[in-house]
Every structure is written in structure tokens, then in C-alpha cells.
Amino acid sequence: MLYNAYELQRALLSGASAWASISSEVLSNPALPAGYFGFGPVLASALEVFAHAAAPRGKPPFGITSTEVDGKTYGVTESIVLQRPFGDLLRFERDDLPADAPNLLIVAPMSGHYATLLRGTVARMVESARVYITDWADAKLVPAEAGRFDLDDYIDYVIGFIEHIGPNTHMLAVCQPSVPSLAAAAIMNADEHPSRPASLTMMGGPIDTREAPTSVNDLAMQQPLAWFRTNVIATVPSTYPGAGRRVYPGFLQLAGFMSMNLGNHMMSHWAMFQHLVRGDEDSADATKAFYDEYRSVCDMTADFYLQTIEHVFQKHSLPKGEFYHRGSLIDLGAIKDTAILAIEGENDDISGLGQTRAALHLATNLSDDKKKYFMAPDVGHYGIFNGSKWRNNIAPVLESWMAQHRTIGEPAGA
Template sequence: MDLAYFWYEGARAMMTPARVGADMVRHSLSNPANPLSYAPYARSMAAGCEMFERVTRRYGKPDFGITATVVDGLTVPVAERVVWERPFCRVLTFDRGVVRNEQPKLLIVAPMSGHYATLLRGTVEAMIPNHQVFITDWADARMVPLTAGRFDLDTYIDYLKDMFRDLGPDLHVMAVCQPAVPVVAAVAVMEAQSSPSVPVSMTLMGGPIDTRRSPTAVNCLAQERGQNWFERNCITFVPPLYPGAWRRVYPGFLQLSGFMAMNLDRHVTAHAEMFDHLVTGDGDSAEKHRDFYDEYLAVMDLTAEFYLQTVKTVFVDHALPRGEMRHHGAPVDLGAIRRCAILAVEGENDDISGVGQTLAALELTPNLAEARKAYHLQDRVGHYGVFNGSRFRTIIAPRIGAFIREMAAQPAAAVPHLRRVV
């Protein structure tokens, strides 16, 4: 696999003339000044050229593009700002216009699993009106020079601890999918150290806390193949074209191929429907397709050490639920969690993190009062629907907001003994 990235870049380079030519033909046949553009065959050819150009393109990092929101019934402007930065991550916040009352601080920890943080644009938009929102913007490993050093799961946890300290006090955290394990680990380490910067609450959404429960195809693959197989078949070097040249990575294009293969029929059907929309002139439907796939097809590389350590720790060894996870050699003791409240959110049809995997966090923290634990199982949603879409906006986001307000109003020291929150 060492030269896979070089072959990939070579293939892209060879396709460039054809891609540029297809784009030129599309523009020519779509120009109203061209009489041929009104012929049915011209529309079909233009549609085919656009589809070819899109499936052979490398998609760049999208923007959040959030310019306004509604706070207390008023439309206010939103401005994006960097408030924390390290070589492999920066934290963005979304400054809003005048907000009458102080609102809870919420750090959304985006997944570092191939897609950019902008995949959570809908999540951010839903939480902005009632929270001061921060979000992790993880760096593409191919853009980080070797001189920046390594980035593994231990480094990830260190980053989280620093964020919690620097963005606090009174910080609430939301971990979407992959970061559920490192977020819980970071909180446990800080609790064991009696840190004053422990977050008030953490919301874990579709996270692989214990992948032995309701194992999905993704979980089974990791368990069957093991870390060594992934190291032999999925790790390669970044070519000299990028700042991160010669860094060992798990490339985004491999992760994307895995995502696409899981629901190949659905993606093929979606592209066939877009072709029909282009031919028939259904611009709105075609634009929705473009918006979704501009985001979905934009992927980033992960450092090899982070990817392999995560596979081994989370999916092969199940180290966290077994009580065997270590951070820089020291045990990660979930029994140390006594202050940080936990809300676990799962989707009924989640095919990435099965039902019960996130719920496990509530059972693995015996010394956290029951009054600071809550669980929400959302019916009729898959993995993506846990953090995006209509049910997230209308049901899950308000549920999270209510939990945050309740925990903020009730400090850990004042919690009644063992009151179950459902």
C-alpha cells in the first residue's frame, strides 16, 4: 500500500484533460446563446458531461457558510472566528449579533473519521440560537508537515483536555460518533486529577463506546481483520505534492470508497436521478444533489498512528468498556467520573453504531449520580439522522438543550441521590 497514494494522484492527473474538456463541452451546450442547447440530445450530453466532471473531481474543504440565525425571535448576523489552534486542529466559534442573555457554552467535537467538520453544519445551525457554539475543525493530515510531529489517540485526548481548560469554565460538550470514546476518556482523566476544568455535561451521539453491543458491519469488519490487516492494506505515504509529504496516513479516498460501498445502490440511484433532473431542467432537485455530494465527497486524510490506535483500542480490544484503556500508559478509570453529566443519544436504525453502544457509557460510570444521566433513543433515524435532519432539529436538539439547561442549573454537588432521568 506504500505507493497507493502515488497511483491515485497519477490517475487523477491523467484524468484532468478529460475532465476539463467535459466541463468545456457542458458550458458550451448549456449556453442559451448556443442554438444547439435547446435540442434534447444537447441537454443529455451536457448532463453526461457534468456527471463525468463531478465523479472525477477532488472536492475541496467546504465552508460552513452560516451567516445568520434567529435568537429570541430576532434575526442576527453570524461571524465565524478561530479561538483555539494547534497543528492538527483549530476550534471555531460562531459570534452572533446582540444576545440578550448569557447562553450555555457548547463545544461540538466533530468526528475525525474522513469527513470535514462542515458535515455537522446542520448540527451547528440547530444549536446556535440557544448556545454559544464552538466546534473542532480537524486538520487534513496531508496538509500538516512532518515537523509538526505525530498525532495519535493519546494526542487527541490531550487536545480535548486543553480545549476543555481553555474554553471553560461551565463548558458543555457534544461528541458526535467517533469522538465519544476520546471525550469520555478525557473527562475520566480530568476527573481522576480533580481538575476544575471538567465539563458540566457531555452529550454522546451515536458513539462506539462498546462495539460488542449490537455490532454493525463496520464493527465486525474491524474485529475480523484486526489492526495488522488495516496497517498492511490501508496505510500509505502522502506524496510530495502536499505539505504533509511522506507522512503515513489513512487516505480519505479509501475511507470514501468504504462509505460509498456500504450504500452503493443508493448512491448509484441518486446519480441516475440527478442525470434525469439535469435533462428535464429540474434545477432545484439537481442543486440539492450538488449540495449533498459536494459535502459528502469532500474527505480528509487521517494520521496512520491515530487511525490504527483507534481501530485497536475501540474496535478490536474494546479497551474502554473492559477497563483496559490507557492514556500515556496510565489507566483510564470511568469510575472517576462523578461530576460531568452524561446524555447518550442513539438512532433506532443506526448502521454505524448499533443501539446500546452509546448507552453503555451510562452503565460504565457507576459513581456518577443517576440524576446526572439521561438516555434518548430516536425512532426512525439512521446514523446521519442522529445529528442532522428534521428529527434532529425538532426532537433531538431540543432534548439536548433541555438537558444542558437542567445540568447547568443543578451543580454536581447539589444533585439528589440516585434520581433516574429518563
């Protein structure tokens, strides 16, 4: 019922958005007097804001075709190098990249948004590295015969992607995937896997949410797991390839995040309306671009979502040493070769200060020269991996860390 009701609302709003967009264009037409004076520009701007807010959205493209390094522009090639039912492995490589450039796997969150949310992360790192990224699928588009997908599968996918890339791969986990990525690194170190990552960088990750809990953490703790299973899990309707699959819908995730900062979102749209009235198209377009990405959401499987709530936010299984993979206990003390960099934002309201840094204390057998902590001043959650502070202040720290730990077994700074 929940998903069907949403689909009905989406269909109605889609039609209303189309009519609003057409009406806005008519009122803005320079051939009509209404476009120059009176209430015309105000009404046209209001309709354009509504049309943008109500428009349906699909998966956005990365759209990274070039990059500039030292004043020179290089072309960037995007390709799918491995296809799996619940997610592909993408590669981005710039022209004339040095042969010894590092391989970097960016593990994108499976948290309701597409991997394109990390477009800025990829665009910056492609300057100096051969960048791979996990392109997770929208669960409602994965046929039921593909089976289930849970935390165990997520870890297996990460390990499989690293194996495909090869030895001495560096790994970057942004937010939610810090937990399964750290688990994958521990498993590969324990097995002395030849492709165990040379380094693992975690940014704004909920390794131990008992440290500086945020409103997101509190929400996950306020209700028992049964409440989430009953109230936020829905069945994909027959109009999608994944019909019958149980999912946590992306539209619910978006509604939750929007409600957390509803006032700010309303003010952003009010500012966009004012920009349009004044004819400041560039400022309005910047707001539109942000919300085009922010509102592009996808579903995640119920198994993965519920296990994440249970083990990451409620039971704190990994920091307590009680996290299992395929029936085997994960030992973070097994990490002896993979250098770990923990990055946090001073103003992060999603993963509080100390939650990511906890990984450094949990890797008890990793030498101090293979551990590093960096706190980015005046940076919120999204600023850790997007924007000018990411590009100018945080990315250089990551690049330096990868350069210090180029290969497994190589001394720092070699």
C-alpha cells in the same frame, strides 16, 4: 505507490471533469439549437453529472453567517480562538446572545471528513449557545516536524480545548470522538479539574461495539491489525507539506463508505441526471450539495487510525476497563460530576443501538439524575446530527439537558 497512483488518477479526472463541465455548458447554451431539442439536453446533463462526480474537492467552508430565532434574524461570527498543529478551535457566536448562554464544545469526528460535516449541528446549536468546534487538520498538510498524533494526543487536545473555553463547558461528541471524549471527561473528573465539563452528550458513538455490531464493526474485526497497517496505510507524497508522514488516506475512507451503499449512490446520481434533464435545478443542486460535502475528505495519521481500530473496534479497551492514557488506566467510575446524555438513532447502520447507551452503565458512580438516554425514532446515523429530525426533535433534548446541568455541582433542574 498507492498515494502516487491516486494522485495520477486525480489529475487525469480533474482534467476530464473540466472538459466535461465546459462541454455541458456549451450544449446548454440557449444560443445553440442543440440546447432545446434532440440529444443535446440529455448529453449536457450526463456531462454535468460526470463533471460533478470527478471534480477535485478541498476543505469546504462552514458558511454560517446568520441564524433565525423566534422569527428574528441574527448575524453569526466565526473565529479561530486557538490554533494547534493538528486542529484548531473555532467559535461561532450569534449577535445578541444572552450573557448566560451556555458554552458548547462540539467534538467533531476525525474520520476522513472535515468538521464541516457537522455544519447542520453547529447551525442549530448556535441559536441558543456559544458554539465551539474542533476543526481537525488534514494530516497530509501537517509538516512532519509537528510530530505524531495518536489517541493520547486526541484526548490531550480535547482537554486543552475545554481548558481554553473554561469551567462549566458542555461537550457534544458526534460518533467516533465519543470514546476519547468520554475518556477526557473521566480524566478531568478524576483530577477534579476546575474545567471538567458540566455535561457530555454522545451521539451515535462506538463506546462498546460489542452491542448490536454493524457492518462497519464487522469490517474492523475481520482482519488483524497487521492487515490494516499493511493494506490501508500510505505515505504522503512529496507534493504535500506532510511529505513522509504515514496516514490513512481520506480517499480510501471514502471508497469504503461508497462501496457499502454503492447502489444507493448510483441511484442518487441517476436521479440527479433525471432532474437535470427535466430542468429541475433545485433538486439536482440538493444532491450536488450533499456530495460536495460527502466527497470532501482528508487524511488522518496512521497512529490515530490504527489505535482506534485496535482499542475501539477490536479490543474494546474502554468498556473492558483496559484503556490507558499516557500510561495511566482510565477509570470511568471517576465520572461523578459530568452529566451524561446518550443519543442513538433507531436506524443507525454505523453505530448500532446500545453502543452509545453503554456509557451510562460504565459510569458506575454517576447518579441517576445525571444520566439520560434518548433514542430518536426513524433516524439513521447522519440524521442524528443533521436534518429536520435533528433540528426539531433531537436538539431540543440536548438544550434541555444542558439547561438542567448548567454548572458543576448544581442540582438538576436548578
